[in-house]
Amino acid sequence: MTTAGLISMVLSLTFVVALVSWCYYRVLTAPTPPPEQLEEFHSA
Amino acid sequence: MKNQPTQQWGSRLGVILAVSGSAVGLGNFLRFPGQAAQNGGGSFMIPYFLALLLLGIPIGWAEWTMGRYGGRKGFHSAPAILGVVGKGAIARYLGVIGVLIPLAVYFYYILIESWCLAYAFDYFNPWTDGIGIDNTAAITEQTRVAADHFDEFTGAKFDGLMLDGNIHESVVFWAIVFSINVALVYRGISKGIEKFCQIAMPVMAVCALIVLARVLTLGTPDPNHPDQSVANGLGQMWNPSFEVLANPQTWLAAAGQIFFSLSVGFGVIINYASYMKKKDDVIVSGITASATNELFEVGFGGMITIPAAFVFLGASGTIAAVQTGTFGLGFKTLPVVFAQMPAGNVIGGFWFFMLFLAAITSSLSMLQPALAFFEESLGVSRRKATTILVAISLLGSLFVLFFSKDLTALSTIDDWVGTLGIFVLAMVQIVCFGWVFGIDRGWQEMHQGSQIRLWGFFRFVMRYLTPLFLIVVFVAFCWTNLGDWLRAVAASPVKQMSIGLIGATILLLVICLRIGEKRWRAMGLDLDGRLPPPDEVQSRPTGGTR
Numbered sequence: 359m360t361t362a363g364l365i366s367m368v369l370s371l372t373f374v375v376a377l378v379s380w381c382y383y384r385v386l387t388a389p390t391p392p393p394e395q396l397e398e399f400h401s402a
Numbered sequence: 403m404k405n406q407p408t409q410q411w412g413s414r415l416g417v418i419l420a421v422s423g424s425a426v427g428l429g430n431f432l433r434f435p436g437q438a439a440q441n442g443g444g445s446f447m448i449p450y451f452l453a454l455l456l457l458g459i460p461i462g463w464a465e466w467t468m469g470r471y472g473g474r475k476g477f478h479s480a481p482a483i484l485g486v487v488g489k490g491a492i493a494r495y496l497g498v499i500g501v502l503i504p505l506a507v508y509f510y511y512i513l514i515e516s517w518c519l520a521y522a523f524d525y526f527n528p529w530t531d532g533i534g535i536d537n538t539a540a541i542t543e544q545t546r547v548a549a550d551h552f553d554e555f556t557g558a559k560f561d562g563l564m565l566d567g568n569i570h571e572s573v574v575f576w577a578i579v580f581s582i583n584v585a586l587v588y589r590g591i592s593k594g595i596e597k598f599c600q601i602a603m604p605v606m607a608v609c610a611l612i613v614l615a616r617v618l619t620l621g622t623p624d625p626n627h628p629d630q631s632v633a634n635g636l637g638q639m640w641n642p643s644f645e646v647l648a649n650p651q652t653w654l655a656a657a658g659q660i661f662f663s664l665s666v667g668f669g670v671i672i673n674y675a676s677y678m679k680k681k682d683d684v685i686v687s688g689i690t691a692s693a694t695n696e697l698f699e700v701g702f703g704g705m706i707t708i709p710a711a712f713v714f715l716g717a718s719g720t721i722a723a724v725q726t727g728t729f730g731l732g733f734k735t736l737p738v739v740f741a742q743m744p745a746g747n748v749i750g751g752f753w754f755f756m757l758f759l760a761a762i763t764s765s766l767s768m769l770q771p772a773l774a775f776f777e778e779s780l781g782v783s784r785r786k787a788t789t790i791l792v793a794i795s796l797l798g799s800l801f802v803l804f805f806s807k808d809l810t811a812l813s814t815i816d817d818w819v820g821t822l823g824i825f826v827l828a829m830v831q832i833v834c835f836g837w838v839f840g841i842d843r844g845w846q847e848m849h850q851g852s853q854i855r856l857w858g859f860f861r862f863v864m865r866y867l868t869p870l871f872l873i874v875v876f877v878a879f880c881w882t883n884l885g886d887w888l889r890a891v892a893a894s895p896v897k898q899m900s901i902g903l904i905g906a907t908i909l910l911l912v913i914c915l916r917i918g919e920k921r922w923r924a925m926g927l928d929l930d931g932r933l934p935p936p937d938e939v940q941s942r943p944t945g946g947t948r
Contacts, residue, residue, distance in 0.1 A: 359633045359634060359636050359637030359640065359641060360637060360641050362444065362641065362642050363443065363444055363636070363637045363640040363641035363642060364640070365444075366443070366444025366445070366447060366640050366641075366642050367444065367636060367639075367640040367704075369447075370444070370447045370451075370640075370700050370704070371700065371701060371705075373451065374693070374696045374697055374700045374701055375697070375701065377689070377693040377696065378690075378693045378694060378696070378697045381686060381689055381690035381693045381694075382690065384686050384690075384853055384854070385414060385415060385418060385686060385687070385690055386415070388414070388683065388686075388853055
């Protein structure tokens with residue numbers, strides 16, 4: 359494996375892992391919205 | 403008509419995992435590494451990530467937004483939602499593609515899923531010793547045994563697997579997997595699909611981690627071939643060759659991989675998002691589902707398949723394996739690799755079980771859009787809609803199972819629906835969102851309940867850049883493939899029958915939509931999207947319509 363290969367691999371993995379971590383942090387720490395009353399508009 | 407509580411997701415994490423599960427499939431582990439290794443290794447990641455940002459994620463956001471908007475108006479199927487967003491019958495009838503794609507892909511995908519489960523069973527079963535490869539034989543002989551096993555198992559050698567008078571393992575597993583899918587979908591969005599994905603996705607990640615740990619600790623297993631090491635295997639996958647970036651084919655391959663991998667333009671996200679609440683965040687949810695898919699694709703797919711093949715088969719063997727395509731790499735080459743690997747049967751079992759989980763979380767998502775469509779167009783209960791769905795998907799799947807020679811029926815439906823149809827639907831969706839619904843209104847709708855505010859640049863991307871990018875990729879794709887596909891159809895009766903099956907399915911869906919249109923109009927529903935959603939009207943101080 360060349361140095362350029364190692365850099366490509368590390369950069370790609372870092373980008374993906376950082377993106378996933380940021381996303382799940384935002385999702386899991388988000389305030390829960392209040393329950394919503396849903397109505398079926400056209401059920402059988 | 404009676405009022406019933408509509409379905410909705412139990413949690414935001416639930417919908418994200420379900421959409422991620424829909425996106426993560428065999429392509430993440432088998433197609434992506436082949437594409438990357440053949441198109442410049444590490445340098446492939448430049449067009450790949452650009453396509454993610456300019457094509458995959460924007461189309462995903464459009465789908466999430468349109469789906470949630472349609473759900474607020476009481477619609478859950480792609481035709482009805484696109485009719486509302488695209489303001490009329492043209493978009494509504496084009497939306498039939500959003501039901502056709504998941505339904506027709508399910509016809510054959512369920513078979514692939516059953517192969518994965520059967521292989522996992524054979525590998526975990528101590529009495530079967532994997533698929534019977536003798537690792538003391540020459541590699542060419544082992545490859546022949548693996549290929550023979552696959553061809554025999556899938557019926558690729560002859561048509562009529564179902565009617566030869568024997569009970570085949572593949573048919574038994576197909577029946578099991580078909581039943582599991584129907585049972586889970588029948589249980590509903592929250593109790594069936596969401597609960598299953600909340601368990602399956604972490605289990606899939608654990609299986610992937612086990613296989614990854616085994617592959618990365620292989621070292622240099624054969625002292626006679628010191629060059630066949632894990633490090634060099636990773637090099638085969640990641641060493642960049644920047645000159646390929648000058649080749650348009652590399653950019654098309656990257657865009658195609660992102661496009662198919664994320665399940666955008668598939669008709670699933672728009673249906674899943676319709677069960678979200680008005681204030682649920684679609685922007686972060688959309689990125690999270692895409693990022694989860696990327697974790698499985700780049701983090702696991704990019705680190706497992708090519709290095710494992712390289713360590714035991716060398717550079718030339720790996721290149722040859724990649725050229726055999728997804729099925730060749732997954733079902734003919736990797737069994738040979740597992741046969742050489744210490745604890746190979748257990749690792750093979752985890753690998754194929756992981757592929758099974760990736761497949762079932764995708765196949766579940768293929769049934770739900772059609773189920774929702776039958777429920778709301780025909781006005782029938784979930785039980786009746788499930789019965790209709792089972793009848794259609796059973797017929798379609800039996801067709802693919804019967805015409806199994808060279809997997810012709812499977813590949814024809816995959817080409818014309820699972821590939822071409824996705825391009826068409828994605829274009830319909832992004833045009834409806836950016837141009838008919840309007841980018842200003844779409845942008846506002848997208849930011850409802852959002853935790854983050856997107857950079858304004860993405861307005862430009864979603865209105866101009868993504869459609870343009872998509873048209874370029876689509877034209878290039880048709881230019882490369884369509885002529886060959888048409889010639890192949892003209893030459894093969896099975897391919898012609900497969901096209902006939904697709905045509906019959908479209909006709910059936912159009913008839914259902916026609917019935918649905920009449921019903922919805924009779925009920926006074928706003929199926930052409932002329933009015934704001936009812937919850938918006940209720941929340942206005944003075945009422946009225948736009």
